[in-house]
Amino acid sequence: MDxxxxxxxxxxxxxxxxxxxxxxxxxxxLGRLATKIASILRGKHKPTFTPxxxxxxxxxxxxxxxxxxxxxxxNTKDRVHYTxxxxxxxxxxxxxxxxxxxxxxxxxxxxxxxxxxxLGRQMYKKLFVYAEAExxxxxxxxxxx
Numbered sequence: 001m002d003x004x005x006x007x008x009x010x011x012x013x014x015x016x017x018x019x020x021x022x023x024x025x026x027x028x029x030l031g032r033l034a035t036k037i038a039s040i041l042r043g044k045h046k047p048t049f050t051p052x053x054x055x056x057x058x059x060x061x062x063x064x065x066x067x068x069x070x071x072x073x074x075n076t077k078d079r080v081h082y083t084x085x086x087x088x089x090x091x092x093x094x095x096x097x098x099x100x101x102x103x104x105x106x107x108x109x110x111x112x113x114x115x116x117x118x119l120g121r122q123m124y125k126k127l128f129v130y131a132e133a134e135x136x137x138x139x140x141x142x143x144x145x
Contacts, residue, residue, distance in 0.1 A: 011048045016055045018126075020142035022135075026063040029070060030094075030109055036145070037061065037106075038113035041123045054122050060137050061129045065102030069094055079108065103129040 021040055025033055039045055043055035069077070078091045097105045106129050114120040128137060 009048065011050045011053060011055050013053050013055070016043070016048075016053070018057050020058045020060065020137065020140040021145050022060045022062065022137075022142035023145055024063055024133075025061050025106060026066040028067055030067050030105065033061075033067065034106065034109035034113055037110050037127065041110070041114065041126055052119070054119060056123050056126060058126045058137075058140070058142075059128070060135050060142050061106055061127070062133050062135055063131070064106050064129050065098060065131045067098075067102075067106060074098075102131040 023033060023037060037059050040059055041056040043049050043057065046055060049055060068074075074095050075093055077094055079094070079097065081090045081092070082088055083090065094105055097108075107127065110127060111120075111124055114123050128135065
């Protein structure tokens, strides 16, 4: 078979058409929201998805302080961080994270769902999280999801 009727198209990073999306995190479940955001940041919602290129879109999240966790996870689930020093393991509950920095909970959840390499860091830079309903990206005319 010399001629195929189909070819796998790989999209280069400069050929990608990027759009802006906005998510309202008010009363949204953290994990379900984070998976949708990570999928859009990677570009998996597009038919031109290429795993080795950044073909994702920009995402703005508003009302991050009003996100919810099911069950008793707000108090019992721990985020573990290791400083690198002996005895440097730190534990924080989502309740404490929301009280100190409401954006961090969504950022950590999404960052954990992206690739752990330079491509994942590049995708993560297209995420903008705000604690309130106002955001400075109105000029980009983001589509509501």
